[in-house]
Amino acid sequence: MSLNGKRILLVIAGGIAAYKSLDLIRRLRERGAAVRAILTRAGAAFVTPLAVGALAGEKAYTDLFSLTDESAMGHIRLSRESDLIVIAPATADLLAKMAAGLADDLASTVLLAANTPILAAPGMNVEMWEHAATRRNVERLAADGIAFVGPAAGDLACGEVGQGRMAEVADIVAAAERLLADAAGGGLRLDGRHALVTAGPTREPLDPVRFLSNYSSGKQGFAIAGALAARGARTTLIAGPTALPNPPGVTIVAVETAADMLAACEAALPADVAVFAAAVADWRVARRNEVKIKKAGETPTLALIENPDILATIARRSDCRPTLVVGFAAETGAAPEQGRDKLVRKGCDWIVANDVSGGAVFGAERNRVHIVTPAGTESWPELTKREVAERLAVRIATHFAGPHAAE
Numbered sequence: 001m002s003l004n005g006k007r008i009l010l011v012i013a014g015g016i017a018a019y020k021s022l023d024l025i026r027r028l029r030e031r032g033a034a035v036r037a038i039l040t041r042a043g044a045a046f047v048t049p050l051a052v053g054a055l056a057g058e059k060a061y062t063d064l065f066s067l068t069d070e071s072a073m074g075h076i077r078l079s080r081e082s083d084l085i086v087i088a089p090a091t092a093d094l095l096a097k098m099a100a101g102l103a104d105d106l107a108s109t110v111l112l113a114a115n116t117p118i119l120a121a122p123g124m125n126v127e128m129w130e131h132a133a134t135r136r137n138v139e140r141l142a143a144d145g146i147a148f149v150g151p152a153a154g155d156l157a158c159g160e161v162g163q164g165r166m167a168e169v170a171d172i173v174a175a176a177e178r179l180l181a182d183a184a185g186g187g188l189r190l191d192g193r194h195a196l197v198t199a200g201p202t203r204e205p206l207d208p209v210r211f212l213s214n215y216s217s218g219k220q221g222f223a224i225a226g227a228l229a230a231r232g233a234r235t236t237l238i239a240g241p242t243a244l245p246n247p248p249g250v251t252i253v254a255v256e257t258a259a260d261m262l263a264a265c266e267a268a269l270p271a272d273v274a275v276f277a278a279a280v281a282d283w284r285v286a287r288r289n290e291v292k293i294k295k296a297g298e299t300p301t302l303a304l305i306e307n308p309d310i311l312a313t314i315a316r317r318s319d320c321r322p323t324l325v326v327g328f329a330a331e332t333g334a335a336p337e338q339g340r341d342k343l344v345r346k347g348c349d350w351i352v353a354n355d356v357s358g359g360a361v362f363g364a365e366r367n368r369v370h371i372v373t374p375a376g377t378e379s380w381p382e383l384t385k386r387e388v389a390e391r392l393a394v395r396i397a398t399h400f401a402g403p404h405a406a407e
């Protein structure tokens, strides 16, 4: 992903991490962003307006009351002419001013007048970060919709150790990209749409006490159902056995076997979008024993038969096919290529391919996915499963708002 054509207003407050903000300007510009910078009075004591202006390619703004600046570039225009405001470092003082709604210099005035997303990268001493006042301010600002990246824990410039280090430049850039992507589709809703989601494992009984299953936790599918419902979709979640709470606003249908899951999906149609995140058992035993298989005697041999492919069955329906059918593909290596193959084989519209070669994904909190569509492949950075769900919901909402909406 890039920041091509995005206008970023960088506010540099007075902390030692301000030196990293010089590099941040370069990295943001490298990704295609136009950067304009404001230094607070204390910020200008750490890095010079000359250095900041030279790296940004445009003079740095420092003083609210410079009459020439106000006529050429007023503080309102400064905030309006940006797609995102990044505060790095965000000091305890500036956060306190923002939380209180104060506007006594250029930076705080621009921040109060802003109608664009704001990303704050706090950087300060550990005691300041942990102080009850800062905790209160950060909580207040998060509730006001300010996004935060960091701070990280580690050695601090003051010689102490703890949380307070400003996030690394690469992490700030990644957070800026995420925020802009969300902002692009952020307002889109799915009201009036019906979303069908499958999640979790299936259980294929051998006898009344034993079953075949897999390690799927259901976390990704549950998060997707929650994110779609949060955007207003009437959401039906068909879930195999999991230990997860029901996501708010979602109608949950609990199933055990793949056959039950298919029947429940068919019963839930019609749907506008169907996301198949379940790890469906590929096989079931050919003949389920009505009584518990006894240990005595010969070791039993399990004869297996293939389960129906729920995704392919729904994607290939001639009637009632959801407008958008999304499958998942857990692959080891070459995930995008294998995902494309699966897209064609199963007849779905998008595949969310996740790379499971690096280690555990089942049950984990994070996921690294590629979105494979007929138009191309988009690789997302490693995100939490909740973030993947949120982004996927944005993509789905964007799809229904776009030119394919009537397809």
Ligand code: C5P
Residues within 6 Å of the ligand: 198, 258, 276, 277, 278, 279, 280, 281, 282, 307, 308, 309, 310, 311, 312, 326, 327, 328, 329, 330
């Ligand atoms: O072929 P594979 O199991 O890798 O395909 C994964 C995708 O197909 C997932 O979206 C999964 O939910 C779906 N699937 C299904 N029914 C099956 C097997 C997989 O819906 N029997």
